[in-house]
Each structure stands twice: as structure tokens, then as C-alpha cells.
Amino acid sequence: MAGVPVVRISIESACEKQVQEVGLDGSETYLQPLSMSQNLARLAQRIDFSQGSGSEEDEPGSAGRAWAEPGEAEDEEGLVKFQPSLWPWDSVRNNLRSALTEMCVLYDVLSIVKDKKFMTLDPVVQDPPPPKQNPQFLQLISKKKSLAGAAQILLKGAERLSKSVAENQENKRQRDFNSELLRLRQHWKLRKVGDKILGDLSYRSAGSLFLHHGTFEVIKNTDIDLDKKIPEDYCPLDVQIPSDLEGSAYIKVSIQKQAPDIGDLGTVNLFKRPMPKSKPGSPHWQTKLETAQNVLLCKEIFAQLSREAVQIKSQIPHIVVKNQIISQPFPGLQLSISLCHSSNDKKSQKSASEKQNPEDHLYVLEHNLHQLIRECHKQTLSSTVMPHPASAPFGHKRMRLAGPQAFDKNDISSLQSNEGLLEKIIKQAKHIFLRRRTARTIDSLASRIEDPQIQAHWSNINDVYESSVKVLITSQGYEQICKSIQLQLNIGVEQIRVVHRDGRVITLSHQEQELQDFLLSQMSQHQVHAVQQLAKVMGWHVLSFSNHVGLGPVESIGNASAITVASPNGDYAISVRNGPESGSKVMVQFPRSQCKDLPKGDVLQDNKWNHLRGPFKEVQWNKMEGRNFVYKMELLMAALTPC
Amino acid sequence: MEAPPVTMMPVTGGTINMMEYLLQGSVLDQSLESLLHRLRGLCDNMEPETFLDHEMVFLLKGQQASPFVLRARRSMDKSGMPWHLRYLGQPEIGDKNRHALVRNCVDIATSDNLTDFLVEMGFRMDHEFVAKGHVFRKGIMKIVVYKIFRILMPGNTDSIEPLSLSYLVELNVVAPAGQDVVSDDMRNFAEQLKPLVHLEKIDPKRLM
Numbered sequence A: 001m002a003g004v005p006v007v008r009i010s011i012e013s014a015c016e017k018q019v020q021e022v023g024l025d026g027s028e029t030y031l032q033p034l035s036m037s038q039n040l041a042r043l044a045q046r047i048d049f050s051q052g053s054g055s056e057e058d059e060p061g062s063a064g065r066a067w068a069e070p071g072e073a074e075d076e077e078g079l080v081k082f083q084p085s086l087w088p089w090d091s092v093r094n095n096l097r098s099a100l101t102e103m104c105v106l107y108d109v110l111s112i113v114k115d116k117k118f119m120t121l122d123p124v125v126q127d128p129p130p131p132k133q134n135p136q137f138l139q140l141i142s143k144k145k146s147l148a149g150a151a152q153i154l155l156k157g158a159e160r161l162s163k164s165v166a167e168n169q170e171n172k173r174q175r176d177f178n179s180e181l182l183r184l185r186q187h188w189k190l191r192k193v194g195d196k197i198l199g200d201l202s203y204r205s206a207g208s209l210f211l212h213h214g215t216f217e218v219i220k221n222t223d224i225d226l227d228k229k230i231p232e233d234y235c236p237l238d239v240q241i242p243s244d245l246e247g248s249a250y251i252k253v254s255i256q257k258q259a260p261d262i263g264d265l266g267t268v269n270l271f272k273r274p275m276p277k278s279k280p281g282s283p284h285w286q287t288k289l290e291t292a293q294n295v296l297l298c299k300e301i302f303a304q305l306s307r308e309a310v311q312i313k314s315q316i317p318h319i320v321v322k323n324q325i326i327s328q329p330f331p332g333l334q335l336s337i338s339l340c341h342s343s344n345d346k347k348s349q350k351s352a353s354e355k356q357n358p359e360d361h362l363y364v365l366e367h368n369l370h371q372l373i374r375e376c377h378k379q380t381l382s383s384t385v386m387p388h389p390a391s392a393p394f395g396h397k398r399m400r401l402a403g404p405q406a407f408d409k410n411d412i413s414s415l416q417s418n419e420g421l422l423e424k425i426i427k428q429a430k431h432i433f434l435r436r437r438t439a440r441t442i443d444s445l446a447s448r449i450e451d452p453q454i455q456a457h458w459s460n461i462n463d464v465y466e467s468s469v470k471v472l473i474t475s476q477g478y479e480q481i482c483k484s485i486q487l488q489l490n491i492g493v494e495q496i497r498v499v500h501r502d503g504r505v506i507t508l509s510h511q512e513q514e515l516q517d518f519l520l521s522q523m524s525q526h527q528v529h530a531v532q533q534l535a536k537v538m539g540w541h542v543l544s545f546s547n548h549v550g551l552g553p554v555e556s557i558g559n560a561s562a563i564t565v566a567s568p569n570g571d572y573a574i575s576v577r578n579g580p581e582s583g584s585k586v587m588v589q590f591p592r593s594q595c596k597d598l599p600k601g602d603v604l605q606d607n608k609w610n611h612l613r614g615p616f617k618e619v620q621w622n623k624m625e626g627r628n629f630v631y632k633m634e635l636l637m638a639a640l641t642p643c
Numbered sequence B: 001m002e003a004p005p006v007t008m009m010p011v012t013g014g015t016i017n018m019m020e021y022l023l024q025g026s027v028l029d030q031s032l033e034s035l036l037h038r039l040r041g042l043c044d045n046m047e048p049e050t051f052l053d054h055e056m057v058f059l060l061k062g063q064q065a066s067p068f069v070l071r072a073r074r075s076m077d078k079s080g081m082p083w084h085l086r087y088l089g090q091p092e093i094g095d096k097n098r099h100a101l102v103r104n105c106v107d108i109a110t111s112d113n114l115t116d117f118l119v120e121m122g123f124r125m126d127h128e129f130v131a132k133g134h135v136f137r138k139g140i141m142k143i144v145v146y147k148i149f150r151i152l153m154p155g156n157t158d159s160i161e162p163l164s165l166s167y168l169v170e171l172n173v174v175a176p177a178g179q180d181v182v183s184d185d186m187r188n189f190a191e192q193l194k195p196l197v198h199l200e201k202i203d204p205k206r207l208m
Helices: A036-046 A060-068 A070-082 A090-115 A133-187 A285-311 A346-352 A363-383 A397-402 A409-416 A421-448 A512-538 A607-611 A629-640 B029-042 B114-121 B181-193
Strands: A019-022 A028-030 A189-193 A196-200 A215-220 A237-240 A248-256 A319-321 A324-327 A334-342 A453-458 A467-474 A485-491 A496-499 A505-508 A541-546 A561-566 A573-579 A583-591 A613-618 B018-028 B049-060 B068-075 B083-088 B101-110 B124-138 B141-151 B160-162 B166-176
Touching: A133 A189, A133 A215, A133 A237, A133 A285, A237 A285, A248 A285, A248 A363, A248 A421, A285 A319, A285 A324, A285 A334, A285 A363, A285 A421, A324 A421, A334 A421, A363 A421, A397 A409, A421 A453, A421 A467, A421 A485, A421 A512, A467 A512, A485 A512, A505 A512, A512 A541, A512 A561, A512 A573, A512 A629, A573 A629, A583 A629, B018 B029, B018 B181, B029 B124, B029 B141, B029 B166, B029 B181, B049 B114, B068 B114, B114 B124, B141 B181, B166 B181
Parallel strands: none
Antiparallel strands: A019 A028, A189 A196, A196 A215, A215 A237, A248 A334, A319 A324, A324 A334, A453 A467, A467 A485, A485 A496, A496 A505, A541 A561, A561 A573, A573 A583, A583 A613, B018 B101, B018 B166, B049 B068, B049 B124, B068 B083, B083 B101, B124 B141, B141 B160, B141 B166
């Protein structure tokens, strides 16, 4: 449409309508003229926006484009040059072009700036934000902020995690605690008071009337350090024992011969036996409770004993000093019962090593004390029977009957006669002491005197107040024939009853000397009895026999006994006198015929008198052969018996 | 209401000046077993005992408006036990701090010719009944669970019939006067019996 640029031509179009095609017949078909908007679109298509900048650009990217449409660019340039005002979109184009230029400049500047070789961008200095640091600071702050946010999330997660772990462990421990509590509940009485769990150590349910409350507290022992290793004996349940029941205690009973200095009272027995080395950890609650209960029981025993010691009137008053009760069962003898309570402090343990006398203990009595107090408990428990009729008050049946049946004073006092713990234990102590002393007496006699022999057979099973021993006195080698002396000694509390073989009963007091004297006299009698038995075996005749000779020197202990036996043919006679103190004296009587030195009397002229017996001659007994009295006697008899 | 003549006497000390603290309740027959089970667990470790008692209530009408009441009770299942003569004073409800009904009480064990003696004195038998049940003990507290039987023929304790389909539950303590602390223990014990039985202080005057 546009003409050659050099030639000025009219811009008016040649025809209104463009010919699209000419038919063979010459008819022309016309294109419909463009409408205004179609025209605009067509014109706009023609605009080459990138043209014009191509000359200024020296970059390779734009060169390609310039090369692609050179013709058109020529065309456009011409159009700009020669028809500036005629172009209807000239202003738009110009503006766009300038905008493009600007953009290209900006692009170039930016690309140069990007290299930072030739040009840098410097911000305009402004007052409020501090120069230079600002972006770093901002960066720092924003970094910090984001880090803090991340950290917070992490922390939250960690917290939740640790919480759940702790909860888990807490739950586990709680379970452990509950199972421990269940186990505790199976053995001990527990009750809940407020938010505490209290237990009962006391023997009250078993019948004890001791006033100590004996309460322990169950503690949940769960606040241990999670970081540290849990000790092996760790138990989530712990018990708190009242301070006065801590440590260990026992009752010590001992019998001493001589009274100690009055200054030692109450302190002598404070010494403890060596405590078993306690393990470093805290002991298990069960052992803890058991020891505490034992302490409580010991305290109860001692309290009961001291109360009785003060109340009971005895000839020699009982002394209660500090933790010791002293009583005198026999003169010169002292029974001391003491409560030894060791708490775990160092001081008391130190003193433990100072002095100790393990022999001192009377374990039997200590055991019996425990047994007695339990019997006491049982009695209180069983004595309270249910009332009948049901409306009646609690109490002993016999006490209730006292009124309706008009009991007299004796009946009522018999209801109340209740031997106390102390009296019982003193009786037991007396018995134990008497038994020991009897054994010692018999043993010492047996070791001191060889002829005759003394044997003691103790019974194994005894009553607490009575025991018995069988004493046999024999001669060695003649046990079968010499069984004359068999004694049964019943050792009681205050005295010893001796039952003879023939049924005689002799009561001896607790004095040691009495028993010793009695046994000595029995031993001397035994010798005479042995001669009697021997005579029977040897065929000798017993002429006379007496256990208690009224003649001769007076013995300080008992009486001398004597026997006279005659030989089978009657020629000889042996007379024995045996005294516990004077010992034995053996005389032999010869026939008159054998006595040469016998003065011939005027009276006995007849030969028949020669059959009379002659005088006695004493045998030098200690020069006789033979290991013991009976053996010697046998030899003597054998010698005097004609073949 | 006039005080009965016994309280006019100046009595001090001994077993005379005693008070009975009482809480009462009742259970139906079918829940008796569970109550007994609970009581066996709570009470002192003793063999649970049953009882069968015959109680007679005697009145002495004097010039006072209210008659003087004595209760004579004997055990029918245990021989050799003394009779029990009981005087019960007017019950005091008290305030909220006291958790049990309190009444004066005098307990005497007597020989078996008590009824003759009372009749001779001018007493007249008002009513009689048979109580059969269980007795428990916890410390000084006595818990009786029993059923009251009506005596069909006066004097014949063999022909009896139950008065109701429930058991009476009584928790009582006999203590010297002024020891209101025991009522706290009773309240605690009663709490432990809930909901099997609700033991309350029941004012007999309101029921009449």
C-alpha cells in the first residue's frame, strides 16, 4: 500500500475496496473494507516494537533479531522519518518506544550492576535507618526470629516427649508402689487418714494393752533422681517409723553372783551385742517394720516388768533403775533384766565394743519373757468373751456372776490373782539357777570323789519350773550288784525334793551345802550297802546292819553307818563302819583259837570256849590292794574264806 | 417429763454413772449376709457369735406421770449366764457435734429370780419379746444385728413369730458420762458400714 519513500504520493487509497481476485470473466471480487477496529488491529500488527533499539544495542541477543527482519525495520524507519505526524498511533508508538528504551537502559544498568565491576548501587542516605548495618541487622533479627521459632517448636516437642516418658515411668512406679502397697497390706494393718496412709505396728489386735500407738507412715518413695542410676534395692514404698522405735532392741536377762557397785546400776547392761553390719542402703520395709515391732514388744515387756517391780511387795524390794530391773531371787544372787535399745547413732556403737560378756546372757529367760508376754496378750484377747444376753456389758463371765452368786472376798480375789510377768520370770530364773547349781554340785562331787562313783542322768524335757535328775551311786566294776542308792532329784523353784528308791522323800533347800552333805552321806552309806550286797554274793552272813550308828565319834555330816558280816563257817567276822567325814574303818575278828597272845583267863578253861570269837583287829585299809573299796573288801573276804 | 427416781439418787463413780451412746439402723433380711460379711471384716478378730435373748419390760407406775421402766433380759441359748437388768434413761439427741444418741444407763447382773423380785416390788410386765441375732465387737463398741420376734403365747418363748422382715442394727458404747469422743469413733464406724446400713440417731419420741 505504501509507496516508495522517495516519491511523494497521496496517501489516499486507490480504491475503496481491495480486489481479492479477478474472475476469468473479468469480474472482480472485492474484499470488504476493514472496519475501524479491524483496521486498528492491522495497524498494530505492523508496529515493530523492537525496531529502533536495534541500532543502539550492541549485544548479540538483539543482533539476531535485527537480522531477522531487516526489511521491515527499513520500512519502519522510513515510516517514522517521513510520516511522523501522519501515523495515527504515533504517540503511542513513541511512548512505547521510549518506554522500551528506558527498559533497555534499565536492563543494561542492572546487568552491569549485577557484575559489580563498573558500577554499584548505593542507597540514598536516609536518616532514620542506620546506614549499612541495617540489612545485616535485619537479617540477623529475622534469622534469630526464625531460629527462635524453630527452637520453640523443638522445645515444645522435647517437652512433650520427656513428659510422656516421665509419665510412663511415673505410671510404672505408681504401679510398683501400688503392688508394694498391696504386699504391705497383706502383712500389716493399714488405714487411710486424710492423704496419708498409716499402719499399725502395735500388738493391740493381738491383745496387747500397751499404750504406745505404734503407728508408722507409708511414704511413696518416687522422687528419686532420674539421671542417677536406680539402686538395686530401690523400693518405691518406704515406711516412716516413729523415732522412739528406731534401731534395734532386746531384753537382756542375766544372773550375777555378786552385787555390782551401785554406781554401775543402769549402765552396765547398756552395752550392746555387735550389730550386724547394716547394708549401706536402707533396709526393706518388711525388715524395718519387723525390727520396729520387736523394739515395741521389748519396750512393752520392760514396761510391764518395771510396773510390776514397783507394785509387787517382796522381802527384798526390786530395784528399777533406768533401763534395768534388779531383783534378788536368792541371797547373794542378782537377777538383772535390762532393756537394751540401740539406735543407730555412732556413739552407742562405739561403746558396744568396750565390754562384752556373752556368757552373761540367759537366752532361755529372754525367750521365755517374749513367750510370757504373748501369753499375756492371748489371755486378754480370750478373756473378753461376748456378753450374753447381748445387752450386757463386756467383761469376764465370772465377774458378772460375782454379784448374783454372792461371791465372798476369797472368790473375788481368786478371780484377780494373776501372777505377773516379773514373778513368773523370777521363778524361772530361780529354777534355772537352782538347776545349774545342782548340776555343778553333782559334777564337782563326781570329779572330786572317785570311789564310789556318782552318775547323774538329766532329763531332757523340763517344765519351766521343774526339772529332774536321777543320781546313781555305784562302785566301779560292781555296778550290777551295787545298785542300792538311786536318787531322784526333783529340782523346783525354791527347793529340791529327793525321792529315795524306797520312797522316802527328803526336801532340801536351795542351799548348795545341803545337797552336797546329803550326797556325801549317801555315798558313805553306799559303801556299807555295797558290803552287804557283796556278802550275799560271797556267801557271808550279815550279822548286823545299821544305816545310822549311834556309837562312835559324831560325824559332822549325817551319820556313820556300819555292817558286820561273818564268814560262811563263822570263824571270821568283818565289821565296817563308814562315816561321811571320818571315812571307813574296817575291823576283822579272828577266832579265839588263833589268838596266841590272848591271856588265858581262869574263867574260860573249857575247850569249848575256844569257839568263841576273839578280839577285833583293824585292817590297814589304805595298804590293802585293790582299786576301790568294794574290790578291797572282796579280796579281804576271799582271804578270810577257807578253801 | 419428770426424771425417773433412780437419777434422783446421788450416784457417783463406778459403773453407775454410765452413758450409753447409741446409733440405730435396720436392714432387710436379704441384705443381712452382706452386712454380716462386712462386720466380720471390720470388727475385732473374734469368733462371730450369735445370741438368742428373751427380754421383758417391766413398768412401775407411781404418782409420776411417766412410768418407771426396767428391762430384764436373759440368754436363752447360753446357760449359766446371769440375767441382765437394765435401766435406760431418757435419750438425748444433742446437737450436731454429738454423733450418737445418748442415754443414761445402769447395767446389773442378777440371779434368775429377778422377775419374781420385780413383781414383788410392784412392777408389772408391759411386754416381752425374743431377740435373735449376731453380736460383734470392735474395741469398746458393740454391734448387734438382731431380729425381734413376737411371743405369741405369753410366757412361752418357743412359739414366736418375727415382727418384721428386717433386722435391727445397733451400734452402742457404754462409757462414763461426758466422753463424747466415743461418738466420733461410732460415727466413723457407721460411715464404714454405708451403704449397707445407715446408722443414725433415731429419736424414739418422734416415732411414737
